Amino acid sequence: MTIQINKPELKDKIVELIRLTSTDLPQDIIEALEKARDVEDKDSRAQNVFTMILQNIERSKTKSTPICQDTGTNIYYVHYPVGVSTIEITKLIEEATVEATEKAYLRPNTVDSLTGKNTGNNIGTLAPYIHFEEWEKEEIEIKLMLKGGGCENVSGQYKLPDTKLGAGRDLNGVYKIIIDAVNNAQGLGCAPGIIGVGIGGDRTTSMITAKEQLFRKLPDSNDNPELNTLENKLVKNLNELGIGPMGFGGKTTVLGVKMGHLHRLPASFFVSIAYMCWAHRRKTLTLKNGNYEFI
Numbered sequence: 001m002t003i004q005i006n007k008p009e010l011k012d013k014i015v016e017l018i019r020l021t022s023t024d025l026p027q028d029i030i031e032a033l034e035k036a037r038d039v040e041d042k043d044s045r046a047q048n049v050f051t052m053i054l055q056n057i058e059r060s061k062t063k064s065t066p067i068c069q070d071t072g073t074n075i076y077y078v079h080y081p082v083g084v085s086t087i088e089i090t091k092l093i094e095e096a097t098v099e100a101t102e103k104a105y106l107r108p109n110t111v112d113s114l115t116g117k118n119t120g121n122n123i124g125t126l127a128p129y130i131h132f133e134e135w136e137k138e139e140i141e142i143k144l145m146l147k148g149g150g151c152e153n154v155s156g157q158y159k160l161p162d163t164k165l166g167a168g169r170d171l172n173g174v175y176k177i178i179i180d181a182v183n184n185a186q187g188l189g190c191a192p193g194i195i196g197v198g199i200g201g202d203r204t205t206s207m208i209t210a211k212e213q214l215f216r217k218l219p220d221s222n223d224n225p226e227l228n229t230l231e232n233k234l235v236k237n238l239n240e241l242g243i244g245p246m247g248f249g250g251k252t253t254v255l256g257v258k259m260g261h262l263h264r265l266p267a268s269f270f271v272s273i274a275y276m277c278w279a280h281r282r283k284t285l286t287l288k289n290g291n292y293e294f295i
Contacts, residue, residue: 046250074128187247
């Protein structure tokens with residue numbers, strides 16, 4: 001059975017997905033920020049920063065305005081059943097993007113790299129970025145993440161071994177370079193951050209995997225026991241760096257670390273780090289049995 005799509009209705013739902021992603025932060029992120037505020041010293045700069053961040057989140061939701069002036073790169077991960085046209089879904093996402101920009105849920109944020117001209121509607125070459133994956137379920141799942149330029153600028157990729165850091169081709173080496181990356185970022189990238197990590201693959205698939213990790217909920221556990229242990233260790237040790245929110249110092253430098261791994265060539269060992277700011281804007285839209293749900 002091929003899923004039936006009402007195109008105008010789905011387009012409108014994607015506009016709403018964009019609005020919610022831009023203006024309404026996920027509950028797991030809010031709870032992590034509240035916890036971070038409560039463990040900081042009373043009336044410290046760190047606690048005051050978290051208080052202002054949480055006030056901003058509440059006002060953005062109430063007024064339906066973007067949480068951050070940089071509404072970021074629009075990154076979609078779409079799962080779809082057999083028989084659904086990815087061309088049609090792409091068109092609907094593009095139409096919704098134009099409408100969401102007109103409604104100011106998105107800032108005009110897409111610039112031609114050669115001419116420097118802003119398209120004005122967030123449509124361009126691979127903008128928005130859409131990753132499609134077919135699955136056996138009779139439903140469509142559209143995940144959206146808005147990733148700002150500040151946190152993207154402190155993201156990066158390492159190549160193991162790294163003699164400068166004394167990092168070899170093992171999980172201890174991965175640990176060392178993640179510590180190095182977050183320490184180098186300091187308050188840039190709008191700390192506290194959420195760190196997505198891709199281990200292995202080539203340069204492209206490694207970073208794609210790192211960004212995929214950012215769709216995971218903060219409280220979840222990694223299916224791989226070794227990576228789960230390392231994720232928890234890194235959260236603890238990164239928060240001991242004392243960088244704190246926005247680099248003002250404090251007990252919370254990261255809200256979470258999420259890791260995935262890929263097979264690789266014997267000659268290469270890449271580790272990609274996708275740094276996400278505290279304004280971790282992600283939402284999911286599902287269409288199943290004619291019903292829509294936002295998660």
